[in-house]
Amino acid sequence: MPRQIPNVVSIAGVDPSGGAGVFADIKTFSALGAYGCGVVAALTAQNTQAVTGVHVPPTDFLRLQIDTLFADVAIHAVKLGMLGSAEIVATVADRLAHFDAPFVVCDPVMVAKSGDHLLARSAVAMLIEALLPRSFMITPNLPEAGVLLEQRPPETVKEMYRAAERLREMLPLSSERWVLLKGGHLPGNEVVDLLFDGDRMIELPSPRIETKNTHGTGCTLSSAVAALLPQHAGGLRPVEAAVRDARDYLLRAIATSGALSVGKGHGPVHHFHRWWPGA
Structure with a gap:
């Protein structure tokens, strides 16, 4: 019997350059054998160098997007990215609870690679209060961990251990x-x-790949995990296996990013490195 192809939705912002946000997430889902859906939680004017504007849809329309999708499509995992405002965060949390959404992977997007802030400060408290309790996994980087914990970002692996423990308590x-x-x-x-x-603290080391093409790496990793979690369900150590496979996919996407020529700043990773010739 053929395996079921999971339906995975990204609820995030749109990056017109395609390196991050909903477009990057759907590329990742597709590359990893999942059917990608998307709900637009924010529009950005953005390229590989800067974010020049952000527009968020009315919360009533965001709710309508989610409700209409979930009423028709069986969703097997959810990836959350840029949400932008406290009202958007609260609306997403409410609808995920209503539909009892499985495998919610929350990437608490706060700052773009260019340094531009993408999450209003008022939204951080709402994210902690309403969205983290709905999340199966959170995937912060070190600056985001510092914001969530209201402390400076970890500066050593030892400090990362303590930060991971405190984040799990949230x-x-x-x-x-x-x-x-x-x-x-x-x-x-x-x-x-x-x-x-x-319970288990698993170290996942990898060699650093020197490249400027790191736009959307966080989006890509979290969406890879979301795509793979339902596919590994029922296997041996399914979450660890999904994360290891997601990291392997991202590392290869970074390593082959030089095959692309997109923009003058931080270029995107190569989401389709397995499929396109020349990568």
Whole structure:
């Protein structure tokens, strides 16, 4: 019997350059064998160098997008990206709770690669209060972890351990929940991510790939995890396996990014490196 192809939705912002946000997420879903859906939570004027504007849809229309999609399509996983405002965060959290959405992977997008802020400060408290309890996994980088914990970002792997423990305490303690703390901001030739469920702390090291093409790496990793979680369900250590496969996909997408020529700033990763010739 052929396997079921999971339907995975990205609820995030739109990056017109295609390197991050909903467009990058759907590319990732497609590359990893999932059917991609998208709900637009924000519009940006953005390229590889800067974000020059942000527009968020009315919350009533955002709610209508989610309700209409979930009423018709069986959703097997959800990836959350840029949400932009406290009202958007609250609306998304409410609808995910209403539909009891599975495998919610929350990437708390706060700052673009260009340094532009993408999440209003008022939205951070709402994210912690309303959205983290609905999340199966959160995937902050170190600056985002610092914002969530109201402290400076971790500066060593040892400090990452403590941050991962504190982040896990912000999730429901009575059920399976995971933290994937990304260590790419630490210096050195090796990147160490931490995967933690409140019991097992798993170090995930990889060599650092020197390239300027890192636009959308966080979006791509979290959407890869969302695409793979339903496909690994029922297997041995399914969450760890999904994360390891997602990281492998991202590393290869970064390593082959030089095959693309997109923009003058931080270029995108190569989402279709497995399929396009020349990568």
